[in-house]
Amino acid sequence: xxxxxxxxxxRRPFFLPFLLISLIAAGLFLAALGDVLHYSVRLFIPxxxxxxxFTLANFARLLRPIYRTVLLATxxxxxxxxxxxxLLGYPVAYALVxxxxxxxxxxxxxxxxxxxxxxxxxxxxxxxLVLGTNGFINSILKALGIIGAPLSMLYTSFGVxxxxxxxxxxxxxxxxxxxxxxxxxSCERAAANLGASPLxxxxxxxxxxxxxxxxxxxxxxxxxxxxxxxxxxLIGGGKVLMLSNLVYLEGLTNLDFPLAAALSLLALVVAIxxxxxxxxxxxxxxxxxxxx
Amino acid sequence: xxxxxxxxxxxxxxLALAAKPVLAKEPLIVDxxxxxxxxxxxxxxxxxxxxxxxxxxxxxxxxxxxRLTKAKLDKGHPESDVTITTSHVGxxxxxxxxxxxxxxxKIPNAGQLFPPAxxxxxxxxxxxxxxxxxxxxxxxxxxxxxTSWHDLWSxxxxxKIGLSGFDPSHMFIVAxxxxxxxxxxxxxxxxxxxxxxxxxxxxxxSDATSQDLIRTGETPVQVLLSIxxxxxxxxxxxxxxxxxxxxxxxxxxxxxIERGTRHLAAAYEFxxxxxDAKVQAKLCDIYRCGPMNMHATLxxxxxxxxxxxxxxEQWQTEAIVVSDETRARLLPVWKDWFTEHMMH
Numbered sequence: 097x098x099x100x101x102x103x104x105x106x107r108r109p110f111f112l113p114f115l116l117i118s119l120i121a122a123g124l125f126l127a128a129l130g131d132v133l134h135y136s137v138r139l140f141i142p143x144x145x146x147x148x149x150f151t152l153a154n155f156a157r158l159l160r161p162i163y164r165t166v167l168l169a170t171x172x173x174x175x176x177x178x179x180x181x182x183l184l185g186y187p188v189a190y191a192l193v194x195x196x197x198x199x200x201x202x203x204x205x206x207x208x209x210x211x212x213x214x215x216x217x218x219x220x221x222x223x224x225l226v227l228g229t230n231g232f233i234n235s236i237l238k239a240l241g242i243i244g245a246p247l248s249m250l251y252t253s254f255g256v257x258x259x260x261x262x263x264x265x266x267x268x269x270x271x272x273x274x275x276x277x278x279x280x281x282s283c284e285r286a287a288a289n290l291g292a293s294p295l296x297x298x299x300x301x302x303x304x305x306x307x308x309x310x311x312x313x314x315x316x317x318x319x320x321x322x323x324x325x326x327x328x329x330l331i332g333g334g335k336v337l338m339l340s341n342l343v344y345l346e347g348l349t350n351l352d353f354p355l356a357a358a359l360s361l362l363a364l365v366v367a368i369x370x371x372x373x374x375x376x377x378x379x380x381x382x383x384x385x386x387x388x
Numbered sequence: 389x390x391x392x393x394x395x396x397x398x399x400x401x402x403l404a405l406a407a408k409p410v411l412a413k414e415p416l417i418v419d420x421x422x423x424x425x426x427x428x429x430x431x432x433x434x435x436x437x438x439x440x441x442x443x444x445x446x447x448x449x450x451x452x453x454x455r456l457t458k459a460k461l462d463k464g465h466p467e468s469d470v471t472i473t474t475s476h477v478g479x480x481x482x483x484x485x486x487x488x489x490x491x492x493x494k495i496p497n498a499g500q501l502f503p504p505a506x507x508x509x510x511x512x513x514x515x516x517x518x519x520x521x522x523x524x525x526x527x528x529x530x531x532x533x534x535t536s537w538h539d540l541w542s543x544x545x546x547x548k549i550g551l552s553g554f555d556p557s558h559m560f561i562v563a564x565x566x567x568x569x570x571x572x573x574x575x576x577x578x579x580x581x582x583x584x585x586x587x588x589x590x591x592x593x594s595d596a597t598s599q600d601l602i603r604t605g606e607t608p609v610q611v612l613l614s615i616x617x618x619x620x621x622x623x624x625x626x627x628x629x630x631x632x633x634x635x636x637x638x639x640x641x642x643x644x645i646e647r648g649t650r651h652l653a654a655a656y657e658f659x660x661x662x663x664d665a666k667v668q669a670k671l672c673d674i675y676r677c678g679p680m681n682m683h684a685t686l687x688x689x690x691x692x693x694x695x696x697x698x699x700x701e702q703w704q705t706e707a708i709v710v711s712d713e714t715r716a717r718l719l720p721v722w723k724d725w726f727t728e729h730m731m732h
Contacts, residue, residue, distance in 0.1 A: 142716075143720075145456060145460055145483075146484060162728040228604055250590075333592075334590060334592070335591065346723075349453075349554040349555065349593075350723045
């Protein structure tokens, strides 16, 4: 006989409300995805907002060079953004966790997190002012006599990646700071006592122990950069296109909703596929970190 | 209460009931863009319409494509009675069966319009503006001018031009004409378009980014909407607008009646008011555009502005007009080519 008597009221599991909400959210997502899927196999009729019969032509169009080029550009930009965000974010997160003075930590938190509250558009416009022909950087360089003619930074992949890195930094810093704060300091002290230099301690102890944070930060930034829209739209100036910009161009300015839907599905498949391809490397890294 | 008092109260109540239908007239719902567009239409058209009919006007606003999509979803039971949109988008409304076929006898002012104003049996242009070259006077060499569309191909403009990425139709129309063709056989203009690529610095995706590009000087030369250029000039940005000798490509914002409206008579009256000569003059004074009513008397300064056409001669010599059907049908084809060969 169980501890709960036969006459005792049975309690409903507490997770049920959460499960219900999750199911509703998943249902809505699947319904929207179903609609996108439906549009992707309908025929586009130029000069009409009605779609025609069923076709696979939209997917065949994705094989054209422009879409391959934009897909490749999206993957490269997303990858480089994730890597540069990691390289720049790690030292900030490390300092944030390890600095002893309270006011320095507060200052770092403010500097790292405040950009989150300014919104993507505002931050992107700020980059336009910084990178523009008559912007901050060019003005300074010209005033110092370093350059004669302004450097082209806007409407280039460099400008887009720079703005995306800055946009992604707060999230990366928060993920890394969490991982770094969970490192057992006694492991680092033990390594130092055994004669390891501070650099060696960091390289052989701290960094491996923070691998889960490094991996999750890189994956998160890669995945969300895959769907970046406003930054490439404004900083790219129509010359640097990512998949989401093409979806916008085809769907909302060209009214070719079927092709826009096919492009959206391509973006989804590529994002999931990329994460799937990363999976073995991630597992290997995490296992290595556990061994340490 | 005396008998006289009782009668007075009953009379007052009856008067109040009689007055109620006037006070509670259902508003006419106008669907258009927000911001300055709505404010201008409210100031010039809606206020006059309400003054004449006593019917209030309510605006619902949104972006061009959002509104089109919503109208499609509401087909048969429209939320609005009247829609104002770009004329070639208006063609999409009518081809989808979203607009009423207009009975011109119910729009007396339609008889006073320049011929291009009747865009189709379903929509009438309210005003016109042009896509034309413009440049920052302070950022170009002294005495610089643009007299022909060919000037955009000058090597001196390398990496200086801003073009529309969301509606490049005017560039296809111009390139085709320069190459001896027209919109229908636009492919003759392809070599010219490809030759223009080195001169293009950026492609704007909205009116706002168009204005930013020229305001900041990123693209000191731009093919842009005259309305946007005049707006910037009014803010003190030194811009010169040119209407090349070959003419400028005209765009129209047009009005149509939503099929299924419950306020058909009021909708016709609204259009008639919008096309009234005085209302047109006021509207164009606000928007800095060209009137469709040939009797509209504009301020001489406004009338002399490039791209503001007020005479039949100007329509003959300075305006490049393409049918909305052609534009709506070919725009997706043009956009595909443009994205593939110009933007990337």
